[in-house]
Amino acid sequence: MTGSDALPQIDTSRPHPARVYDWWLGGKDNYPVDEELARNILSADGTAVRGARANRRFMHRAVRAAAGAGIRQFLDIGTGIPTEPNLHQVAQEAAPDSRVVYADNDPIVLRHAEALLSGSAEGSTQYVHADVRDPDTILGLAAESLDLSRPVSLSLIALTHYLGDEEDDVHGLLKRYVDALAPGSFLILSQVTQDLSPEGVAKAAGLFRRSGTPFHPRTLPEFYRFFEGLELLGPGVIPVHGWRPEPVDVEAQAEGVVPVYAGVARKPGA
Template sequence: MTGQDAGLDAGQDATRIDTSRPHPARMYDWYLGGKDNYPVDEEMGRQMVAINPRVPIVARANRAFMHRATRWLAGNGVRQFLDIGTGIPTEPNLHQVAQEVAPDARVVYCDNDPIVLAHAAALLRGTPEGVTEYLQADVRDPAVILERAREVLDFTRPVALSLIALLHFVPDEDGAHDLVWRLLSELPSGSCLTMTHATADFTPEEEAAQATEKLRAAGVTLALRSRAEFARFFDGLDLVEPGVEVLHHWHPELGEPVPGQDDGVMAGYGAVALKR
């Protein structure tokens, strides 16, 4: 397979896209200024911005963190990436960043939103030397993800597991920590975990409650975690310096600054850690 091949699910029919309720991936696309969203997503996005005008800045800072973390990993020898919760393609995508550093990098994208599947071709335009594939699956089905990722990735060699802006949609009662452990359990020593997560640590309690309730009423669960709660996902792993940090403070030298990100405290954390 090459970077120009079809995805693992290219032959399947896309599930009907539900435009009656907002979806986090499409809202994220709207925050980033994209066009692959619907009025229901824009409306909920505007409600979130009315509560906290910095939400689009946080979204862009989150994306910039992914670019820097991927660049760091590829620059330190990682050649395989499993990105779960991919979202709607927004260039540069993870494989473009990785393959710019290492043209032979192999990337598997995974998401459960039909609109991401509809745009999967944009995720598959990689280098001739590398591989980019897409599979349709939910993070709550780690066995399925791992089984199908093995068709592309060599699990005897390190894999970078990327969970960007994903786990704050999975509450503890749905086994968020167990999901991460299950995904990491089959990856070899030297593999990595890259994560970002929204937090209410710097947000007034009333504001965070209002946002959470509005999303809940629309069918979107939001589990805002503290720094300590986020850090638990990395138990047993070796954090890369500077450890758990607000998004724009993690290796800022590896990317371009996001306008406005230094005007206030960033409502999100990021970290990269290595599996022993």
């Protein structure tokens, strides 16, 4: 574990997206303030739980695709609270020698780091306590475990909608991460959109913002911008259920729309 000398205090006076997400996934590592927001958003946007589950399954499929393409290093930013199977379990099941670094800024995730650090004997699993907005810190600490001169799979699952275009320069931020990675690296993203559920997502975004959490749904063209200069893997940018679906994803589509786009791309040049 790196990135913090002492355990920071957990603020239970306001909700945190990772803990709200944990409640939607049926987890227990959240507080009443998180549950209240999670329930309110679910009442306003009935897709919230479906979206959380669909995002997890997309992560599993995308990580297996990266491992199948020969990637053996994984950097997951915005890890969230552990929900099995975690990314390192998926990667190391496909390739036991995979090296994984998680990064998150939530103290609860930090306190669960021991659970994250139980990977395969052949591989490595580490945790960085840092914010996505600080790429120098995350990349510097990740480089203690990963060889950034070799391809890395960088994933930000359901994270970019918490980052703004102006205040966070989200596209410039993503470019800094991708620029630091070797040719042949992968970028795995998912992002909430209003395109597929305008009214529900607008209400959910308003609830997040009133709770003190920025929230930025994006259109399909806006999401495509994250992949500029990269080679999209088939089937391209698509609603999350449809990215290389497995039978469970096909069945889940019958439950209704999930207003989330997903995509995986490769950095050219290798």
